[in-house]
Amino acid sequence: MPSRRIPLFVWAWTCFWLFFSSLPRIQAAGSVNVSISNTSPQIIYTPFLCNASTLIVDPGCLGAWNETNIAGIPVVSTTGPAPNGADIVPQMFMAFRASALFMSTSVASNASANFTVSSASVTASRLINSGDGLVAIVGLVETDLTTLTITFIPGQDTTQLDIGSITITVTDPGSTSSFLPTMTLPPSMSLPTFIPQSTTSSSASPSPSKSPQTSSHHAQLAEALGLVLGLGVGLSIIAGAILSWWKRRRRLQAEQQNAWF
Structure with a gap:
């Protein structure tokens, strides 16, 4: 089925509260706005998601996504690829059924990101400056399963991408499993397991054991x-x-x- 363009708008941060106060007037009749947690199990972050408040608490989170608070608002933040994340470009994947999606960033967010929306009837991709504060995707077909992919765009300087509040417009707010199904990624190949060689020297000092948190990051x-x-x-x-x-x-x-x- 041929793809069609959908409107993908960005509002400045200064218009953020004004825009959300007008949501009840611009949504379709009979529709309801539902807030989705940015750490919902149905949202996938790669290479991985940390819950450290700062990178000083867990340096292993460098290069990944990190749960934190900016100006009292919970956000999921990343500063781009790093060796601890195997230099994998951070991405976010979310599958949903809704007629519109609204996502805020934060006052500290300044990175560029590629927003891609795809479904059976829609394919659209747009380069967004997250410093604008709000991304609005409207004109979606609610009965279609839509996949949103956000890809961090590395730059010459260190930048930050924050995922703040997420709101979707649906007609049946009680059917969570319908409008927010479990997200699955394509099957991946198994990586080889490396077993370090043991030493027979009695003078060799034992290597420090890895913490469960570090092992989780590696997994x-x-x-x-x-x-x-x-x-x-x-x-x-x-x-x-x-x-x-x-x-x-x-x-x-x-x-x-x-x-x-």
Whole structure:
């Protein structure tokens, strides 16, 4: 089905409260605005999500998403890829059924991000300056399952992307499983397990054990890496199969031509 453009608007932060106060007047008749927590289990953050209030508490969260508060408002924040996150570009994935979605950032957010919305009837992508404060996606088909993908855009300088409040417009606010289904990512390949060699030297000092929190980060990082590698390997296999078929076809054509001489 051919895609169609949908309006994707950005309002300045100074208009934030004015805009939300006008929501009841601009929403469709019979529709209700429902707030979604930015840490909802139905939202997936890659490479992983930390709950450390600052990076000093857990330096392992550098390069990932971090739950924090800015000006008393709970946000999920990232400053982009870093070695602790295997230099994976931070992304957010959310699947929902609604006629509109409104997302705020924060006064500290200044990074650029790519917002991609896709469903059976809609495909749209827009580069957004998160410093504008609010992203509004309207004109969606509520009966379609829509996927929102937010991708951090690294720049020359350190920037910050904050996900603040999330509001969707639905007709049945009581059917949570319908308008906010569980989000699933494409299957990923398994990463190899590396077992460090043990030493027989009695003078060797034991290595410090990893904390459960660090192990959790590594497990989430492995899942994110598996997703990236899995998609890459899958595309490579498809490309290899096409190339092999093309070479075989050329060889058969050459043999048929030589058979006439």
